Amino acid sequence: xxxKLAISRRQLLTGAAAVAVGTTLATTPxxxxxxxxxxxPKAPRPQDVKKTLVTDLxxxxxxxxxxxxxxxxxxxxxxxxxxxxxxxxxDAEVWLTPVNSGKPLKCVHxxxxxxxxxxxxxxxxxxxxxYRFSCRSFGREAEPGFWFTQVFNEPEVxxxxxxxxxxxxRYIQTVAISNDLHIGKEGDSVGKTHWASVMVAAMLxxxxxxxxxxxxxxxxxxxxxxxEEAKELRxxxxxxxxxxxxxxxxxxxxxxxxxxxxxxxxxxxxxxxxHKLQTxxxxxxxxxxxxxxxxxxxxxxxxxxxxxxxxxxxxxxxxDPNKPTLVMAHHPVTxxxxxxxxxxxxxxxxxxxxxxxxxxxxxxxxxxxxxxGHTHRAHRDAADLPGGPQYAQFCATSPYPGGFxxxxxxxxxxxxxxxxxxxxxxxxxxxxxxxxxxxxxxxEYTISRMRDRAFTVLRDMSALR
Ligand SMILES: [Fe+2]
Numbered sequence: 001x002x003x004k005l006a007i008s009r010r011q012l013l014t015g016a017a018a019v020a021v022g023t024t025l026a027t028t029p030x031x032x033x034x035x036x037x038x039x040x041p042k043a044p045r046p047q048d049v050k051k052t053l054v055t056d057l058x059x060x061x062x063x064x065x066x067x068x069x070x071x072x073x074x075x076x077x078x079x080x081x082x083x084x085x086x087x088x089x090x091d092a093e094v095w096l097t098p099v100n101s102g103k104p105l106k107c108v109h110x111x112x113x114x115x116x117x118x119x120x121x122x123x124x125x126x127x128x129x130x131y132r133f134s135c136r137s138f139g140r141e142a143e144p145g146f147w148f149t150q151v152f153n154e155p156e157v158x159x160x161x162x163x164x165x166x167x168x169x170r171y172i173q174t175v176a177i178s179n180d181l182h183i184g185k186e187g188d189s190v191g192k193t194h195w196a197s198v199m200v201a202a203m204l205x206x207x208x209x210x211x212x213x214x215x216x217x218x219x220x221x222x223x224x225x226x227x228e229e230a231k232e233l234r235x236x237x238x239x240x241x242x243x244x245x246x247x248x249x250x251x252x253x254x255x256x257x258x259x260x261x262x263x264x265x266x267x268x269x270x271x272x273x274x275h276k277l278q279t280x281x282x283x284x285x286x287x288x289x290x291x292x293x294x295x296x297x298x299x300x301x302x303x304x305x306x307x308x309x310x311x312x313x314x315x316x317x318x319x320d321p322n323k324p325t326l327v328m329a330h331h332p333v334t335x336x337x338x339x340x341x342x343x344x345x346x347x348x349x350x351x352x353x354x355x356x357x358x359x360x361x362x363x364x365x366x367x368x369x370x371x372x373g374h375t376h377r378a379h380r381d382a383a384d385l386p387g388g389p390q391y392a393q394f395c396a397t398s399p400y401p402g403g404f405x406x407x408x409x410x411x412x413x414x415x416x417x418x419x420x421x422x423x424x425x426x427x428x429x430x431x432x433x434x435x436x437x438x439x440x441x442x443x444e445y446t447i448s449r450m451r452d453r454a455f456t457v458l459r460d461m462s463a464l465r
Pocket of ligand 1: 180182220374376
C-alpha cells in the first residue's frame with residue numbers, strides 16, 4: 001500500500017492536481033472564478049489528445065447564485081478507483097443555459113490549466129433555476145468517475161443542476177462549520193508540511209477570505225488524540241484567532257484515542273483546558289445561540305452523553321427554549337443516520353441517548369439544527385420524533401472530500417452548502433486523497449449526494465434579525 005502511495009504521489013506531483021487558471025472569457029450573466037495554480041507543478045502536454053481521458057467530473061456545490069464544477073485530464077484511460085496515470089495540461093470550458101430558456105448551451109467560461117485539474121465556480125446565476133451544463137476539455141465532455149456520481153438523478157448523470165432557492169427576507173448571517181480535521185493522520189503529503197495541517201490551515205484561510213471571523217470545528221480534531229497533535233492544532237488555529245472566541249472546538253472520538261479510560265490523563269485537555277471530557281459549551285453568535293456537546297468517550301468510536309451533561313444541556317435550553325439555537329456534536333443522532341452509515345448504530349450516538357436528546361429538543365423548539373461529523377460525508381437525517389430540528393452530517397475537512405460547510409441564514413430560512421477548500425495545495429492533496437484512501441472506495445462513500453451537500457430549509461428565522 002505504501003509503495004503504491006509513493007508511486008501515485010510522484011505521479012500526482014508531476015502530473016498533478018491543482019486548478020484551472022488562465023484567460024476567462026467575459027460572459028453575461030455568469031462570471032467564473034478559478035484558483036491560481038502558479039505554485040503547483042506543471043503537467044506535460046498530451047502526446048495524443050485522442051487517447052486522453054477527461055474524467056472525475058464532480059458538481060460539488062450549488063449555492064443560490066453559483067455552481068462549482070471539478071474535473072481532470074489524464075494521459076491515458078484508467079479505472080475509476082486505481083491510481084491514475086499522469087495528468088496532462090488541458091483547456092477547460094463550462095457551457096451553461098437555463099433549462100426552461102429554450103436557448104442552446106453557451107460557453108460561460110474558458111481557461112487553461114497547466115496541471116490538468118480544473119476547479120471552476122460559475123457565479124452570478126439566478127436562484128432556484130435549473131441549468132443544463134457541459135464541462136469540456138479537448139472539446140470532449142468531462143465524464144463522472146465515482147460510481148456515486150453516476151447514479152440516480154445526480155447532476156453528473158442528468159447534465160442538469162439547480163441553484164438553491166433563496167429564503168425570503170433579508171440576509172442575516174453566515175455560520176462556518178468544519179469537522180474531521182484529523183491533525184496527524186497517516187497518509188502521503190503533497191508538500192513538506194503534514195497534509196492534514198495543510199488542509200486545516202487552508203480551510204481556515206479560505207473561511208477568513210470569505211470575511212468570516214468565526215469557525216466551529218465539530219470533532220475528530222486530532223487523529224490519535226496525542227498531546228503533540230493537539231499542540232499542532234492549536235498552532236494552526238491560532239493563526240485564525242483565539243481559542244473559544246474565534247475558533248470553537250467540539251471533541252470527537254479520535255480526540256480521546258490516547259486515553260484508556262475517562263479518568264486517564266487527557267492530552268487534549270492539557271492543550272485545550274476548557275475541553276474536559278463530556279463538557280458542553282454555549283456561545284452567542286450575534287443573536288444565534290450555538291451549543292457544542294461532547295459525545296466522545298475513551299475506548300469507543302460510538303457516542304454517548306453523560307447524565308451530568310444532559311442536565312447541563314437541559315438547564316441551558318430550558319432557560320430560553322424558543323431562542324434560535326444551533327447544536328453540534330460529533331456523532332450523528334437519529335435512526336435514519338444509524339441505518340444509512342457504514343457502521344450502523346454502534347458507530348453513532350447510542351439509541352438511549354439519541355432518544356433522550358430528541359425528547360429534550362421537543363421541549364426547546366428554538367433548536368432548529370443539529371450538525372454532526374464523524375462519517376466524513378454529507379447526509380440529511382430524518383428525525384425520529386416530530387417537531388425536532390433538521391439533523392445532518394457534514395463532509396470532512398482534511399480527508400476527502402476536503403472542505404467546510406456554510407450555513408447562510410436569512411429571515412425566511414437558511415441554506416447549507418459544502419465547499420471544497422479551493423486553495424492550490426489543498427486541492428492538490430484532495431485530488432490525491434480521492435485515489436489514495438481505500439482505492440477510491442472511501443471516496444465513493446464520502447462524495448455524498450448533491451441534495452445532501454447543498455440544500456435550503458424554509459423556516460422563520462426573523463428572531464435573529
Ligand atoms: Fe473522523
